[in-house]
Amino acid sequence: MSKPETLFRLLDAQKVYNINGGWSLLGRSDPQQLAALDGVTLTVERGDSLAIVGESGSGKSTLLRVLLGLTSTSEGRALYRSQEIDSLTGDPRRLFQREVAMIYQDARGSLNPRMRVTDLIAEPLRHHQLCSEAKVPGRITALLERVGLPADIAERYPSQLSGGQVRRIAIARALAAEPLVIVADEAASGLDVSTQAQLLNLLRDLQRDMGLTLVFITHDLSVASYLCSRIAVMYLGRIVETGATKSVLKAPAHPYTRALLNASPRFFEPIAETLAGEIPSPINLPPGCRFAGRCPDAQAACRQTDPILAEADGGQKAACLYPLTPGSV
């Protein structure tokens, strides 16, 4: 087998939003800059499964918008198969849109409430002209079966479906375009444990059986470890730790990853001492490490020097001046 094909490559990608100052009695206040993505470098190879993990406000969703070409970077490059994503036009853009499918967090909101399930799934088939009109009904039935739904659901509207069923329809719609990559934003959160487990198993089977590449956004490390072989932990617009899921979770090198690990509920263990405070505003960040303010191990140097992503003991990369060693966790 040849070298795996690189699908996505982000090179020092940045996304800075300019916030115009508001008006007050004293006049207009100074405009400020918000760096939602602040130098993210990332590759996704064909067949990969990558989890992007972090709290709300860590920049996960901006990263996802950049990958989908919905937001262009302010600095750095975002490439899909060596082409700039935001400069794709015409046929290459249509191909990109077919190859990269998205499952939105709010699955119900992503489906047109006035379309029946059958029309919702037929839409990508017709749009990309993937099969002749005569074969459309057969494809729809096959797709519904693939996501574990009965064929008679095809005539219903989204409002007549349960939360779990709606997610399955969103997955079927994503699969209809015969994509190479599925990008899923919290695709299994906000559901019952049983429905969540069913969906996670479905996503895992799809990935295994169809060789799909998966980029999965979540705030739950256990979900990440269940679905993905690689993990990237984000904090305030940066990747602070990345590597093979197994090694990152077994021996986290970054104190933030350790804190996320400790916060996951575990049977019969007391609630762990967790991180104090919340993720700060990305406007006017202090110098030094952006996690220093919440880090239990922060030292004086952490408030001066901004750490870069460097190789850590467990084989993963971490952006920390004093990375944790496997024994210290």
Place this chain on the structure above:
Amino acid sequence: MTPTLAKLAETAPPIIDRVQRDKLLRLSNVNLRRNGRSVLDNVSFELMQGETLGLVGESGAGKSTIALAAIGLLQGAGIDLAGEIRFADHGNLLELAESEWAKLRGRQIGMIFQDAASALNPSYNVGRQLGDPLRRLLGLSRPDARRRSIELLESVGLNDAEARLKAFPHELSGGMQQRVMIAIALACNPVLLLADEPTSALDVTIQAQIMQLILNQTRTRGASCIFVLHDLALASQTCDRIVVLYAGQVMERGNADVVLRRPLHPYTQALKSCVIELDTVTLTPPVGGIPSLDGMPQGCRFAPRCPRATAKCAAFTPPLQSLEGRHVACWHPG
């Protein structure tokens, strides 16, 4: 002691000694029909003073419905609620007049709703929403209520409390909104706190903070707490007792340690097998979903999804029986 605190000591219910535990809440054979369709079927359980109890199960199991019934918010056309909910020495809550409810709700029973963003009033600032119950229920003056509000916000871990009084809900993060709602629920020192999925909309790190906060606050006040949860791992970390519900029926109940370590009901076992932990290799969720109100099965409501179901299960509802230190409603426990 400031006048505020002196006044509070008079008005607030006494802190209960944790050693002598009395029954605080007892549900006996609570049945709820909504437009003739059975929502809760013979639900019975007890809560002791100072205890935390977890109501667990999938959506549609009736967990939130029980919480709403216990705070008297289940009223209106088509609602037929029968049975007994006894609370402290207030008699059967189901027979309480609305005027009597006003003395209990917020004052003796506090409620933390799932979605803080929509439970808080978007057009009033935090100070007003927190000050209202203090002034209306405890009769505090405006400056006293303000002082007490600041104390409350500090006790739920909001820094810069004085400035936060002026904030509107949309100016706060999800975690901060949840903290404000906890402060409102605790404002009148209730003896019972109902928390309906207080952290399901929050990040894991904030979830741990908020659960710890609710536990600390109820413990220091000697209050009891009922959590509505769907995550059994979280329930095992936070609850003394567990009531497992499915489609409006109690499947298994008892001490959290007993029920969750070695569940005897196939439904509790199925729920436990859905919990994803860091070292989970395969999840084996039960097939299908909870039945609709129109299609409630006869007999055991879990039977259609149960791997152990027999003809008997489909025909007869199993009674809740004492077995190995807990109560379980199953014809084939184990």
